[in-house]
Amino acid sequence: MTAGLAATMQSLGYSTTVYKPIQTNGIERNGFMQSPDLTYVKTIDPYINTHFSYLYKSDLEPLIASELENEPIDIELISREYGRISSTSDCTLLDGDCGILSPIAPAVQTADxxxxxQLPLLFVVTPREDSINDTLLSIYTAQEKGLEIRGVVINNIKDDCPKNLLNAIPRVIEEYTNIKILGLISHIEGKISPEDLITSILNGVDIESIFNVKIEKLEL
Incomplete structure (x- = not known):
């Protein structure tokens, strides 16, 4: 989803950066560690700027990975780097793949x-039997923490997804939280081309509501 949103904004003429402050499950290639998520973004559009602050080989939670690899996470450093990065792009997406309550440093969680x-949240949900419960818990937690929630996108909808489940997830989320569903994205089989990904985002997602801007280019 992050790659698709970033590629779409870049295609609309907005200089875009994807910042992943903490990447676990790093991949070693030719003696160097790489971020698999940011590498994927670059395969979709090499002109998108990418940046990470911490890269761990372990696939465990950030706090545990940082302890195992003896590289503690400093949220002040992340804050400084985010400020620098966001000041040089029209659009900056911060990509996080751990839960809102995941610990990232002693006494510090993702929500902190x-x-x-001061970032708004976009929850991306894959339709499963436990999606409603997990999404409601995440939304309630974010609201209790005083965080802004921009909306929810239902992603990776496969053809065999039960229709009653697919209909229930957005209905229940909106009914119980008043948080808007801002997109429904179907699963794309095989290798995803940049064109297919961008088309999927433009057709299935409310870009203007996600980024809280009026994109004049969409009126052309």
Whole structure:
């Protein structure tokens, strides 16, 4: 989803950066560690700027990975780097793949970092039997923490997804939280081309509501 949103904004003429402050499950290639998520973004559009602050080989939670690899996470450093990065792009997406309550440093959770950076949240949900429960818990937690929630996108909808489940997830989320569903994205089989990904985002997602801007280019 992050790659698709970034590629779409870049295609619309907005200089875009994807910042992943903490990447676990790093991949070693030719003696160097790489971020698999940011590498994928670059395969979609090499002109998108990418940046990470911490890269761990372990696939465990950030706090545990940082302890195992003896590289503690400093949210002040992340805050400074985010400020620098966001000042040089029209559009900056911060990509996080751990839960809102995931610990990232002693006495610091993901929610604390989001609040410090004053970022709105976009929850991306894959339709499963437990999606409603997990999404409601995440939304309620974010609201209790005083975080802004921009909306929810239902992603990776496969053809065999039960229709009653697909209909229920957005209905229940909106009914119980008053948080808007801002997109429905179907699963794309095989290798995804940049064109297919961008088309999927433009056709299935409310870009203007996600970024809280009026994109004049969409009126052309």
């Amino acid at each position: 970092l989001v609040k410090k950076l």
